[in-house]
Amino acid sequence: MPDYVPGLEGIVAAQTEISLVDGANGRLVYRGYVIADLAEEMSFEEVAHLFWFGHLPNRPELDGLAAELSGSRSLTQAAAAALDALPKDADPMDVLRSVVSVQGVRHRLEKPNVPAAIHVTASFPTVLAAFHRRRQGLDPVKPRPELGHAANYLYMLTGTEASPDLVRALNTYLVLLADHGMNASTFSARVTIATLSDMYSAITSAIGTLKGPLHGGANERVMETLLEIGEADRARDMINAKLKQHERVMGFGHRVYKTEDPRATILRRHSEALGRRTGQLKWYEISREVEKTMREDKPDLYPNVDFYSASVYHMMGIPIDQFTPIFAISRMAGWTAQLLEQYANNRLIRPESEYVGPPSLKYVPIDKR
Amino acid sequence: MPDYVPGLEGIVAAQTEISLVDGANGRLVYRGYVIADLAEEMSFEEVAHLFWFGHLPNRPELDGLAAELSGSRSLTQAAAAALDALPKDADPMDVLRSVVSVQGVRHRLEKPNVPAAIHVTASFPTVLAAFHRRRQGLDPVKPRPELGHAANYLYMLTGTEASPDLVRALNTYLVLLADHGMNASTFSARVTIATLSDMYSAITSAIGTLKGPLHGGANERVMETLLEIGEADRARDMINAKLKQHERVMGFGHRVYKTEDPRATILRRHSEALGRRTGQLKWYEISREVEKTMREDKPDLYPNVDFYSASVYHMMGIPIDQFTPIFAISRMAGWTAQLLEQYANNRLIRPESEYVGPPSLKYVPIDKR
Numbered sequence: 001m002p003d004y005v006p007g008l009e010g011i012v013a014a015q016t017e018i019s020l021v022d023g024a025n026g027r028l029v030y031r032g033y034v035i036a037d038l039a040e041e042m043s044f045e046e047v048a049h050l051f052w053f054g055h056l057p058n059r060p061e062l063d064g065l066a067a068e069l070s071g072s073r074s075l076t077q078a079a080a081a082a083l084d085a086l087p088k089d090a091d092p093m094d095v096l097r098s099v100v101s102v103q104g105v106r107h108r109l110e111k112p113n114v115p116a117a118i119h120v121t122a123s124f125p126t127v128l129a130a131f132h133r134r135r136q137g138l139d140p141v142k143p144r145p146e147l148g149h150a151a152n153y154l155y156m157l158t159g160t161e162a163s164p165d166l167v168r169a170l171n172t173y174l175v176l177l178a179d180h181g182m183n184a185s186t187f188s189a190r191v192t193i194a195t196l197s198d199m200y201s202a203i204t205s206a207i208g209t210l211k212g213p214l215h216g217g218a219n220e221r222v223m224e225t226l227l228e229i230g231e232a233d234r235a236r237d238m239i240n241a242k243l244k245q246h247e248r249v250m251g252f253g254h255r256v257y258k259t260e261d262p263r264a265t266i267l268r269r270h271s272e273a274l275g276r277r278t279g280q281l282k283w284y285e286i287s288r289e290v291e292k293t294m295r296e297d298k299p300d301l302y303p304n305v306d307f308y309s310a311s312v313y314h315m316m317g318i319p320i321d322q323f324t325p326i327f328a329i330s331r332m333a334g335w336t337a338q339l340l341e342q343y344a345n346n347r348l349i350r351p352e353s354e355y356v357g358p359p360s361l362k363y364v365p366i367d368k369r
Numbered sequence: 370m371p372d373y374v375p376g377l378e379g380i381v382a383a384q385t386e387i388s389l390v391d392g393a394n395g396r397l398v399y400r401g402y403v404i405a406d407l408a409e410e411m412s413f414e415e416v417a418h419l420f421w422f423g424h425l426p427n428r429p430e431l432d433g434l435a436a437e438l439s440g441s442r443s444l445t446q447a448a449a450a451a452l453d454a455l456p457k458d459a460d461p462m463d464v465l466r467s468v469v470s471v472q473g474v475r476h477r478l479e480k481p482n483v484p485a486a487i488h489v490t491a492s493f494p495t496v497l498a499a500f501h502r503r504r505q506g507l508d509p510v511k512p513r514p515e516l517g518h519a520a521n522y523l524y525m526l527t528g529t530e531a532s533p534d535l536v537r538a539l540n541t542y543l544v545l546l547a548d549h550g551m552n553a554s555t556f557s558a559r560v561t562i563a564t565l566s567d568m569y570s571a572i573t574s575a576i577g578t579l580k581g582p583l584h585g586g587a588n589e590r591v592m593e594t595l596l597e598i599g600e601a602d603r604a605r606d607m608i609n610a611k612l613k614q615h616e617r618v619m620g621f622g623h624r625v626y627k628t629e630d631p632r633a634t635i636l637r638r639h640s641e642a643l644g645r646r647t648g649q650l651k652w653y654e655i656s657r658e659v660e661k662t663m664r665e666d667k668p669d670l671y672p673n674v675d676f677y678s679a680s681v682y683h684m685m686g687i688p689i690d691q692f693t694p695i696f697a698i699s700r701m702a703g704w705t706a707q708l709l710e711q712y713a714n715n716r717l718i719r720p721e722s723e724y725v726g727p728p729s730l731k732y733v734p735i736d737k738r
Contacts, residue, residue, distance in 0.1 A: 004381040007563075008720035011380055012373040017726030032730035041734060058738050081454035082471060085447040089476045097573060098451070098470040105455055105463040109582070182722035188560040188574055194376075195553050195581025204466060205557055205574035212564025213478070214717050255719060348583050350624060351377035353551035357386030361401035365410060369427050 004354050009255070013349065014182060014190060018051055018337045021181035026259035030179065031055075039266050044149045044174040044333065045069060048121065051179065051337035052114050065118075066148065072122035073143040073152070075130075079103040083127065088135040092128060092325045093211040097204055099127045104200020112199040112343045117336035120203050124329045125149065128322060129156030150174055153329065158317075165277055166316050169270050170326075173309060176263040177327055179334025181256070185210040189335050190342045194349040199339055206335050207328055213250075216324040216331075221250040222310035223320050226286050235289035243297050251307030252294055260302040267308035274315045283311035373723050378624070382718065383551060383559060387420055387706045390550040395628035399548060400424075408635050413518045413543040413702065414438060417490065420548065420706035421483050434487075435517065441491035442512040442521070444499075448472040452496065457504040461497060461694045462580040466573055468496045473569020481568040481712045486705035489572050493698045494518065497691060498525030519543055522698065526687075534646055535685050538639050539695075542678060545632045546696055548703025550625070554579040558704050559711045563718040568708055575704050576697055582619075585693040585700075590619040591679035592689050595655050604658035612666055620676030621663055629671040636677035643684045652680035 005011055020029040028035040031050055038047070045066045049057040057065065075083065082102040086095055103123050110116065130140040133156075141156045150171040154162035162170075180186075189206040193199070210216035229235050242249055254261055268287075275281035287310070291303050313323050374380055389398040397404040400419055407416070414435045418426040426434065444452065451471040455464055472492050479485065499509040502525075510525045519540040523531035531539075549555075558575040562568070579585035598604050611618055623630055637656075644650035656679070660672050682692050 002379055002381055004384055007716040007718050008377075008380070008382055010371055011377070011720040012371055012723045013377055013720035014722045015373055015725045016722045017724070020724035020726065029724070029726075029729070032727035033732050034729070037732040041732070046735065056733075056738060057735070059735060062735060078451075078454040078456060082447075082451040082467070085450035085454075086471070086474055087447060087476070090474045091477060094470075094474040094569075097570060098467065098474055101463075101467040101470045101573065102451060102455070105459045105467055107456070107458045108460060109580075109586075181724070182720055184560060184564050184717060184719050187718070187720060188557050191553060191557040191560060192574060192578040192581075195578055195584035195586070197577055197581035197584075200463075201466060201577025201580055204470065204577050205561060208566055208570025208573050209561040209564055211478075211570055212561075212566035215564035215566075217478075217564070255717075256721075347376040348553060349376050349556070350553050351380040351382035351551055351556060352625075353383045353385045354381045355386070355389035355398070355550070356384045357389065357398075358401035360398070360403070363402050363406040363410070364425075366415065366426070366428060366431060369425060 001354060013187060014338075014342065016181065016338060016341060017054075018334060018341065019179040019181050021256050023256035023258050026257055026262050028180065028262050035176065036262055036266065039172050039175050042175055044171055044178070044330070047175050047178045048333040051333050052117055052340070068118050069122045069149060070143065070145040070147075070152070072119045073126050075099070075123060075126055076103055078105060079127070083130060083134070086131070092131060092321050093207065095131045096124065096127055096325055096328060097207040097211070100124070100207060101200065101204045104198065104204070106198070110198050112193060112202075112339055114340070116199045117340065120200060121332045121336060124332055125153035125156060128325045128329070129153060132157055132319070132322065165274065169274055169312055169316060172266065172270060173312065173326070174330040176266060177305065177330035179331070179337065184215045185331065186335055186338050189339055191349045193339045193342050194346055196346065199336065202339050203332070203335060206331070210328055210331065211324060216327045218250050219306040219309050219313070219323045219327065220320050222306050223314055223323065225250060225290070226283060226310060226314070229286050229290070232282060232285035232289050235286050236293045239290055239293040249290070249294060251310065252298070252301045252303055254302070254304045257302065257304070261304045263305040264303045264308050267305065267312055271308050271311045271315070274312060278315055280315045283314055287311045370723060382556060383707075383711065385550065385707060385710060386423075387703060387710065388548040388550050390625050392625035392627050395626055395631050397549065397631050404545065405631055405635065408541050408544050411544055413540055413547070413699070416544050416547045417702040420702050421486055421709070437487050438491045438518060439512065439514040439516075439521070441488045442495050444468070444492060444495055445472055447474060448496075452499060452503070455500070461500060461690050462576065462697075464500045465493065465496055465694055465697060466576040466580070469493070469576060470569065470573045473567065473573070475567070479567050481562060481708055483709070485568045486709065489569060490701045490705060493701055494522035494525060497694045497698070498522060501526055501688070501691065534643065538643055538681055538685060541635065541639060542681065542695070543699040545635060546674065546699035548700070548706065553584045554700065555704055555707050558708055560718045562708045562711050563715055565715065568705065571708050572701070572704060575700070579697055579700065580693060585696045587619050587675040588678050588682070588692045588696065589689050591675050592683055592692065594619060594659070595652060595679060595683070598655050598659070601651060601654035601658050604655050605662045608659055608662040618659070618663060620679065621667070621670045621672055623671070623673045626671065626673070630673045632674040633672045633677050636674065636681055640677050640680045640684070643681060647684055649684045652683055656680045
């Protein structure tokens with residue numbers, strides 16, 4: 001019997017052409033392109049094209065894909081009905097998992113392909129925005145086909161067109177989070193598709209996995225900490241008190257990056273810029289103080305992508321419980337691309353378990369126990 | 370960079386006290402008890418007790434658990450509404466995945482525990498039976514609290530109480546399939562819960578993973594083959610023709626068992642007995658001929674659990690597209706038990722991927738491409 005590998009740490013479970021997490025050098029690479037070069041240049045749709053088709057689009061290709069995405073934003077009748085039936089105080093990640101699952105109900109097993117990737121990707125913002133409207137007692141806002149993925153989500157959420165600043169900030173975030181090598185949600189989706197199941201089943205697995213606070217849920221916890229601190233000059237004392245009590249401060253450290261997470265570097269810049277432009281610099285300043293205090297205590301622990309995304313979202317006016325769902329909107333590009341990759345060269349993913357239970361026991365029928 | 374391990378074959382991803390798949394000796398063991406001793410003695414509820422509480426119940430303990438299970442069979446309002454909204458020709462596994470996900474919608478993250486395991490386990494037969502009634506244009510049948518898990522499912526499916534023979538056959542099947550060490554659906558559920566997500570999210574992952582024809586979907590494929598053959602004396606020629614064309618014959622071979630799957634041994638017996646009692650021996654005879662023909666061609670390839678469950682189900686009058694869902698009803702005991710185990714001693718399950726994409730490329734903005 002081989003040794004048990006807790007958490008499968010250090011085991012290579014897949015080969016991928018989609019992204020490289022270069023932990024030693026603090027680089028994230030999408031199909032050969034360094035993220036720092038792309039994040040403020042490309043639209044989410046361009047990244048999706050790069051992932052799904054293997055190359056950056058030219059203008060007609062990009063327009064074509066954007067049109068297909070914007071033409072696939074509506075929910076099926078069953079998905080709309082399921083959404084309407086959900087309680088208003090539901091966790092949006094539970095809503096997303098359930099409505100996307102209903103959206104994927106089919107008569108027979110369908111093979112994963114790019115059209116399926118487009119359809120499931122296009123539906124996420126519709127589900128989340130419609131649910132958010134509904135729980136406020138407002139009517140859902142119909143998508144606007146001429147708006148891109150980021151702009152249309154903000155539009156459906158609020159009913160008014162967002163400023164170019166906000167759209168740009170959200171788009172950068174969607175690009176930055178679109179894929180990240182192997183991670184728990186991508187992995188669960190690959191395990192699901194590897195039985196030759198369908199794309200919606202695999203995406204449903206990914207959503208449920210992303211939900212956990214050790215994965216996508218972390219950015220919401222970061223924001224709760226920032227809100228608890230409330231003012232930049234209280235940050236140092238409060239963080240030191242937490243550290244003294246061995247309480248975990250969320251948003252720091254990463255299993256792979258040994259330097260700063262390159263996405264955090266870009267989001268820190270956005271946090272500051274957005275703070276200045278919107279008169280909410282305080283959230284950037286609190287974040288900065290938390291970071292400084294943490295780094296003094298633990299010099300090897302860097303802020304990760306969750307840390308600076310929290311203040312960015314908050315300044316954009318996005319409710320805390322939509323933070324993880326937006327992570328899902330972004331990661332859809334990577335999830336679907338890695339699923340197509342898994343399916344194209346599939347092998348059932350089935351590790352072993354080690355039995356550590358009781359040795360052989362003698363069975364006694366219930367009435368003689 | 371360590372080597373890529375395709376399919377994670379031979380990697381130990383978890384320790385478990387729930388079951389041991391002893392491939393070399395053809396034994397399946399539940400917490401120390403050999404399955405061959407239990408399968409025709411114990412009820413599904415007893416196995417669930419053994420899994421969840423770590424020991425076989427005495428009579429009051431078993432009655433207590435059975436009452437809790439039978440008291441948790443109803444769907445939430447949202448789950449019932451989602452079920453009603455689904456198209457009648459939907460794949461039952463998609464229905465199960467979606468309605469169970471809706472059933473698990475909560476206001477906030479809930480910790481996995483035995484009550485959650487009981488609730489989600491109790492809901493499966495209700496979802497599946499109600500959907501099957503609905504698609505036939507019939508009203509759902511209310512559960513009968515005095516009936517056990519197997520008997521009540523058959524009752525809700527048909528509206529009449531099943532004969533003791535059928536209940537016994539289904540119960541044995543539910544016991545036999547209740548856990549099986551590591552397997553793709555259990556593994557996907559563990560990956561999901563390991564981010565500290567909730568039990569319903571993890572079970573939703575498991576359902577989507579089980580759906581694939583390389584996992585739970587196999588028994589439906591076996592039945593399609595038996596129906597295609599139609600008569601025992603046609604089996605040999607048809608199987609030989611398939612083998613000649615290198616077509617895969619489903620229901621044979623297993624990554625772990627090097628001898629016959631012990632569950633197949635028991636189900637073969639049930640298949641024959643049920644055939645004799647119900648005047649449908651033909652499905653057993655066809656299966657037997659297929660097995661003989663396969664073994665002559667490939668002496669090391671044994672029938673697996675999917676092979677003999679197909680004829681058993683069919684003789685019980687269960688529609689083919691409910692075969693995989695019944696597998697899910699059974700495996701719920703093991704899924705939930707392994708989730709409790711994972712959660713009690715958790716570590717994020719996050720392997721690595723190997724980047725095999727293009728080397729460093731220079732980014733060119735879209736209008737200069």
